[in-house]
Amino acid sequence: xxxxxxxxxxxxxxxxxxxxxxxxxxxxxxxxxxxxxxxxxxxxxxxxxxxxxxxxxxxxxxxxxxxxxxxxxxxxxxxxxxxxx
Numbered sequence: 001x002x003x004x005x006x007x008x009x010x011x012x013x014x015x016x017x018x019x020x021x022x023x024x025x026x027x028x029x030x031x032x033x034x035x036x037x038x039x040x041x042x043x044x045x046x047x048x049x050x051x052x053x054x055x056x057x058x059x060x061x062x063x064x065x066x067x068x069x070x071x072x073x074x075x076x077x078x079x080x081x082x083x084x085x
Contacts, residue, residue: 016063022054023071032082040083047075 030046033039051072058064 012061012063015058015061016067019055019058019061019064019067023051023068030079032079034083034085040079043079043083044076047079048072051075 030043030050031039032043051068055064055068
């Protein structure tokens with residue numbers, strides 16, 4: 001692996017760390033009304049947009065894309081759990 005390839009990988013890992021930090025803080029409060037069938041869909045869309053905004057400056061980084069996808073999955077499960085209550 002050449003020096004430029006190594007620097008690219010190092011940059012991608014640094015950006016991934018920064019993206020994780022951005023996602024670890026409270027990124028917003030999204031509530032689901034279990035009595036409103038459309039509430040969950042609106043909440044899921046809002047969550048996806050919020051995550052996308054938080055990582056927008058890293059959108060070319062494949063590692064960040066993977067981390068964001070996993071975060072969306074975790075957040076989605078939390079919202080679905082809220083909707084079941």
